[in-house]
Amino acid sequence: MRETTLCFPMRERSDDGTEVLLIEKRRGLGEGWYNGPGGKLEAGETPRECAVRETREEVGLEVEPGALEKAGELTFLLDGEAHTFCHVYRTRSFTGEPTTSDEAYPEWVAVDDVPYEQMWDDDHLWLPGVLEGKTVAGEFRFEGGKPLDKAEFVGHDLEWGVSFAAGQK
Numbered sequence: 079m080r081e082t083t084l085c086f087p088m089r090e091r092s093d094d095g096t097e098v099l100l101i102e103k104r105r106g107l108g109e110g111w112y113n114g115p116g117g118k119l120e121a122g123e124t125p126r127e128c129a130v131r132e133t134r135e136e137v138g139l140e141v142e143p144g145a146l147e148k149a150g151e152l153t154f155l156l157d158g159e160a161h162t163f164c165h166v167y168r169t170r171s172f173t174g175e176p177t178t179s180d181e182a183y184p185e186w187v188a189v190d191d192v193p194y195e196q197m198w199d200d201d202h203l204w205l206p207g208v209l210e211g212k213t214v215a216g217e218f219r220f221e222g223g224k225p226l227d228k229a230e231f232v233g234h235d236l237e238w239g240v241s242f243a244a245g246q247k
């Protein structure tokens with residue numbers, strides 16, 4: 079099973095409310111859809127380190143590992159088998175300005191205006207709560223064979239208000 083991360087940088091606009099930094103993914107799984115910066119853990123890396131590295135590589139923002147707030151743990155099943163386990167973080171503490179990379183076009187989006195119709199089919203179920211500051215554990219079931227982003231989203235279970243083990247991840 080793949081272990082991955084997603085990071086959602088957030089900021090307050092004095093007149094426009096809260097925004098989240100999304101990427102339009104330029105290649106790989108979920109190409110052409112919006113998501114947070116993120117990707118697969120490398121050998122020896124903690125999830126938090128992975129989220130920091132992927133955010134730097136994909137959009138050029140520097141995030142302190144300790145400033146990442148764990149918001150979710152999502153399991154994606156494909157045809158009944160665990161395909162991806164994803165650690166979700168949000169943060170309001172970062173430096174730098176988003177820049178385009180080979181992998182991503184970054185875009186600040188109002189949290190009330192997230193383009194769920196151009197995202198994975200399950201995201202509207204959990205991302206609004208994550209952007210409101212909640213924590214979530216979710217299981218999402220897809221069917222139809224690889225790749226995951228061409229499979230059909232068929233079911234889910236969600237638990238809100240979960241706590242994640244202190245000191246880790």
Ligand SMILES: Nc1nc2c([nH]c(=O)n2[C@H]2C[C@H](O)[C@@H](COP(=O)(O)OP(=O)(O)OP(=O)(O)O)O2)c(=O)[nH]1
Pocket residue numbers: 082083084105106107108113114116117118154162164198199200201218226
């Ligand atoms: N928002 C959202 N993200 C998902 C879903 N399913 C899923 O695998 N992801 C995440 C897991 C990863 O963090 C992210 C992209 O994966 P990735 O970056 O490892 O994929 P990739 O194939 O492009 O990998 P790479 O070659 O760039 O390393 O997508 C989903 O349903 N919703």
